[in-house]
Amino acid sequence: MEVVILSGKEQAGALAADAIEALLRAKPDAVLGLATGSSPLPIYDELARRHRDRGLSFAAAQGFALDEYVGLAPGHPESYAEVVRREFSQRVDIDPARVHAPDGAAADIAAEGERYEAAIKAAGGVDLQILGLGTDGHLGFNEPGSSLASRTRLKTLTEQTRQDNARFFDSIDEVPHHVLTQGLGTIMDAKHLVLIATGANKAPAVHATVEGPVTAICPGSVLQLHPHVTFLVDEAAASEL
Numbered sequence: 001m002e003v004v005i006l007s008g009k010e011q012a013g014a015l016a017a018d019a020i021e022a023l024l025r026a027k028p029d030a031v032l033g034l035a036t037g038s039s040p041l042p043i044y045d046e047l048a049r050r051h052r053d054r055g056l057s058f059a060a061a062q063g064f065a066l067d068e069y070v071g072l073a074p075g076h077p078e079s080y081a082e083v084v085r086r087e088f089s090q091r092v093d094i095d096p097a098r099v100h101a102p103d104g105a106a107a108d109i110a111a112e113g114e115r116y117e118a119a120i121k122a123a124g125g126v127d128l129q130i131l132g133l134g135t136d137g138h139l140g141f142n143e144p145g146s147s148l149a150s151r152t153r154l155k156t157l158t159e160q161t162r163q164d165n166a167r168f169f170d171s172i173d174e175v176p177h178h179v180l181t182q183g184l185g186t187i188m189d190a191k192h193l194v195l196i197a198t199g200a201n202k203a204p205a206v207h208a209t210v211e212g213p214v215t216a217i218c219p220g221s222v223l224q225l226h227p228h229v230t231f232l233v234d235e236a237a238a239s240e241l
């Protein structure tokens with residue numbers, strides 16, 4: 001794992017955008033793995049800027065979201081499909097029909113997990129997966145205790161994650177309890193993982209991910225087993241390394 005300590009989140013966003021731009025120039029039809037949460041926002045800002053200012057094109061690319069809430073009304077502004085559309089897809093020239101998310105409103109959630117796995121496989125797999133890190137070390141919505149080999153499936157959020165994400169909703173009561181998330185095994189299949197963590201509240205999770213034992217108690221630690229991980233952290237998030 002390559003850990004890069006930067007002075008701020010804008011620098012982290014720019015470095016991640018460098019990796020994505022290099023990939024797209026070499027492989028215009030690359031498959032991008034898209035994360036939500038606040039950590040990747042500087043990446044999407046920078047990609048939108050490069051699209052606008054120097055014609056970086058996503059026209060032939062595809063995108064797959066990491067995860068989705070279960071139980072939100074379709075089109076809910078905080079559904080991850082909407083967040084990806086708002087923060088990324090509609091700011092660049094990617095074909096919206098080629099940006100996918102698990103359907104959290106599917107009648108058969110288990111079947112939807114299998115369908116999503118098959119869709120990623122049919123696309124040729126994810127070339128570059130953007131990732132954030134939960135304060136409890138979760139990746140996507142793979143909470144502590146998730147199998148390191150897991151695939152896209154239903155998960156129940158911990159109280160800590162619901163509290164962390166309550167800021168996106170009017171009250172914590174509106175935060176769903178259930179989600180569909182790519183598994184840790186799914187994430188580990190991506191060819192290049194670009195993880196971004198900023199702020200002092202991420203410092204314990206960054207420490208456990210980079211320097212702790214590989215354990216399901218800290219899902220991020222599974223990344224130690226991946227051959228190509230770029231972990232972008234600011235000085236606050238790196239303070240316990």
Ligand code: GLP
Nearest residue numbers: 036037038039132133134140141
């Ligand atoms: C959510 C998302 C994760 C994200 C995490 C951290 O739980 N499912 O993909 O990494 O939040 O969010 P933030 O970047 O806002 O701290």
